[in-house]
């Protein structure tokens with residue numbers, strides 16, 4: 001059985017199967033994080049890198065002119081270029097509050113984002129609250145089991161407890177934001193890893209970068225790259241970003257091929 005067939009067979013949610021199929025089909029395990037703060041610059045960046053990614057990660061709360069039209073355009077681009085949308089909301093409250101934050105407000109994240117994430121800190125209630133809203137819409141959740149930043153407190157027993165929490169909610173938790181493989185064959189969670197860069201080791205504000213090959217050797221499925229692809233918004237060059245996306249796509253796919261003998 002091929003590597004992807006095996007991984008897909010291990011998944012309990014349709015969304016995680018879809019993501020692995022997409023990675024294989026597009027030969028891309030690259031998620032680009034577009035941390036830009038206007039609608040226009042975000043959409044232009046997605047237009048530039050869309051053909052090379054399996055996922056686009058957003059932080060919609062930083063967009064000064066956010067409206068529903070942005071969401072509609074993002075959804076259109078996700079169909080046009082075949083990628084999933086991941087709103088990096090990092091929920092961190094009690095179940096009742098997160099269910100409201102996920103479904104309501106200006107952003108209505110559950111209506112359009114295939115995937116979102118949450119800290120395990122509050123306990124199982126956070127997963128229950130999000131699941132109540134997201135499960136029937138076919139959404140999936142990633143738990144932040146580890147972080148890329150220097151001095152992160154999400155280590156050791158906290159990471160283990162995050163894994164145990166995910167195991168109790170396999171219908172909705174599809175995997176982790178983590179720096180290494182967590183779980184085994186019986187709970188084959190997806191690992192999405194930020195803090196990935198080919199050229200620099202940090203950003204002077206605590207971010208730490210490893211190369212695609214380093215993280216994929218450690219068990220990553222999807223590499224999350226922000227500024228390494230997009231550059232900074234103040235000096236944005238969409239053509240360069242498209243070229244960088246191709247470079248990271250190639251690096252990610254080659255590492256996956258090598259590590260898993262595809």
Ligand code: S5P
Nearest residue numbers: 033146147148149194195207225226227
């Ligand atoms: O541990 C983490 C978790 C996340 S989701 N470390 C991170 O950096 N992130 C996010 O990934 C962060 O919020 C940012 O959007 C992206 C990394 O961006 P970059 O420009 O440093 O690649």
